[in-house]
Amino acid sequence: MTQNQGQILVVDDNRLNRIKLAHGLEQQGHIVALAKNGQQALDMLRQQSFDLVLLDIVMPEMNGYQVLEHVKGDEALRDIPVIVISALDEMESVVRCIEMGAEDYLAKPFDPVLLRARIGASLEKKRLRDQEQAYLEELRTERERSERLLLNILPKPIADRLKQGEGIIADSFEEVTVLFADLVGFTPLSAPMSPTALVFLLNGIFSTFDRMTEQYGVEKIKTIGDAYMVVGGVPTPRPDHAEAIAEMALDMQSTLDQFRVDGDKPLHMRIGIHTGPVVAGVIGTVKFSYDLWGDTVTTASRMESHGLSDHIQVTSATYERLRDKYRFERRGVIEVKGKGKMTTYFLVGRKGS
Amino acid sequence: MAERTQADANDKHLPSPACPDVLDPAALKNLRQLAAGDVGLLTQLIDTFLEDAPQLLAEIRRAVEDEDAPALHRAAHTLKSNSAEFGATALSDLCRELETMAQANALDEAADRLAQAESESEKATGALKVMRYSL
Numbered sequence: 001m002t003q004n005q006g007q008i009l010v011v012d013d014n015r016l017n018r019i020k021l022a023h024g025l026e027q028q029g030h031i032v033a034l035a036k037n038g039q040q041a042l043d044m045l046r047q048q049s050f051d052l053v054l055l056d057i058v059m060p061e062m063n064g065y066q067v068l069e070h071v072k073g074d075e076a077l078r079d080i081p082v083i084v085i086s087a088l089d090e091m092e093s094v095v096r097c098i099e100m101g102a103e104d105y106l107a108k109p110f111d112p113v114l115l116r117a118r119i120g121a122s123l124e125k126k127r128l129r130d131q132e133q134a135y136l137e138e139l140r141t142e143r144e145r146s147e148r149l150l151l152n153i154l155p156k157p158i159a160d161r162l163k164q165g166e167g168i169i170a171d172s173f174e175e176v177t178v179l180f181a182d183l184v185g186f187t188p189l190s191a192p193m194s195p196t197a198l199v200f201l202l203n204g205i206f207s208t209f210d211r212m213t214e215q216y217g218v219e220k221i222k223t224i225g226d227a228y229m230v231v232g233g234v235p236t237p238r239p240d241h242a243e244a245i246a247e248m249a250l251d252m253q254s255t256l257d258q259f260r261v262d263g264d265k266p267l268h269m270r271i272g273i274h275t276g277p278v279v280a281g282v283i284g285t286v287k288f289s290y291d292l293w294g295d296t297v298t299t300a301s302r303m304e305s306h307g308l309s310d311h312i313q314v315t316s317a318t319y320e321r322l323r324d325k326y327r328f329e330r331r332g333v334i335e336v337k338g339k340g341k342m343t344t345y346f347l348v349g350r351k352g353s
Numbered sequence: 354m355a356e357r358t359q360a361d362a363n364d365k366h367l368p369s370p371a372c373p374d375v376l377d378p379a380a381l382k383n384l385r386q387l388a389a390g391d392v393g394l395l396t397q398l399i400d401t402f403l404e405d406a407p408q409l410l411a412e413i414r415r416a417v418e419d420e421d422a423p424a425l426h427r428a429a430h431t432l433k434s435n436s437a438e439f440g441a442t443a444l445s446d447l448c449r450e451l452e453t454m455a456q457a458n459a460l461d462e463a464a465d466r467l468a469q470a471e472s473e474s475e476k477a478t479g480a481l482k483v484m485r486y487s488l
Contacts, residue, residue, distance in 0.1 A: 014435065023387070024387050058426070
């Protein structure tokens with residue numbers, strides 16, 4: 001079918017008009033269906049697809065206005081163009097139909113040249129509208145896909161700001177809680193495994209942690225090899241950032257027991273936590289990610305690296321915020337690289353549990 | 354433009370209106386152009402008119418007698434349109450008057466117009482029958 005030929009529904013109670021229109025339209029290469037009344041027209045419109053409707057106004061039972069009202073009120077039908085057929089002395093009715101959404105009109109008796117021109121123009125407009133709809137749909141799908149990808153690497157408020165044109169994002173946070181977790185001796189343990197099996201295991205563990213971040217409302221920053229970094233109170237500040245991270249740490253620790261290396265060997269983890277100010281944001285232009293900067297990050301990392309296997313080591317800053325609700329064991333004063341002497345604690349559980 | 358030329362050529366094969374007083378040549382020319390030399394279609398259109406016109410007149414008569422304005426409106430509307438197709442202008446005009454009366458629900462003069470319409474219809478169908486048999 002060429003682009004200017006279409007499937008046309010002729011709705012007219014007058015047999016003479018139907019015969020004439022059907023003939024004229026078929027001569028012009030269109031495929032024509034005929035309806036004797038409004039109800040039949042609506043039934044046909046709902047059963048098969050049409051490119052154009054030629055609609056008579058004066059009909060018994062359901063007249064042209066009612067058909068038009070149904071068509072324009074129906075999500076699935078409203079885009080089908082309707083050309084109203086009318087006698088020359090019915091201009092008022094034509095105006096009413098056009099106000100109701102009809103595309104054009106044809107005066108009776110029909111002028112074959114005008115018939116061809118109006119139908120050709122309507123079908124062309126319909127074709128362009130259909131094409132535009134298809135493009136818009138494609139565009140929407142593409143946008144959704146890129147949106148999903150962006151939200152995988154950036155928190156939503158940050159993604160929104162970047163989209164609005166902010167080049168560099170660097171926000172200061174007065175107080176957040178940062179957690180580092182490291183799988184102890186993971187490399188030697190996993191030596192007998194194939195690289196693929198290793199990544200598969202790591203993916204299982206970290207995906208479990210990822211789901212926890214959603215549960216506790218904390219932000220995963222990144223994984224570094226077999227280490228996992230997460231923060232509470234960023235990018236949306238919350239007063240209970242330390243509690244959220246403590247809950248996450250305890251859950252991570254107990255969940256690790258579900259995983260085994262090489263069939264039966266259990267895994268061990270060191271967790272370190274510190275509370276303090278950070279700068280959070282996005283810098284660079286390619287392969288950018290949301291990251292944290294500041295001494296708080298270094299200290300949290302040291303708590304992990306200077307910690308003990310299967311223990312959650314926290315600084316006194318974190319301990320002070322959590323001591324009322326959680327149980328701790330005082331580790332004592334340790335020498336921390338680049339920091340000097342620090343008093344640290346081990347988080348062992350919730351109070352009353 | 355080829356179409357026009359063809360339609361003009363068709364005029365040679367199709368008879369002129371038998372009764373120019375009754376049927377407007379301009380409307381007939383339009384019909385011939387649409388039919389584009391298809392005698393079968395012209396015959397079918399005339400037959401449809403000849404079949405439907407008496408039924409529509411009977412419907413108009415019934416509606417006038419019953420003072421059924423909506424029925425009168427529809428039947429007069431259809432006959433107005435059909436007679437205009439064949440250039441039966443006088444009949445078409447009378448039907449338009451009946452249609453307007455029905456719309457205004459003022460049927461006082463309807464019976465009078467109906468009688469005129471019946472007489473005009475006789476003339477128009479007569480002219481179309483002559484035309485049909487000379488196709």
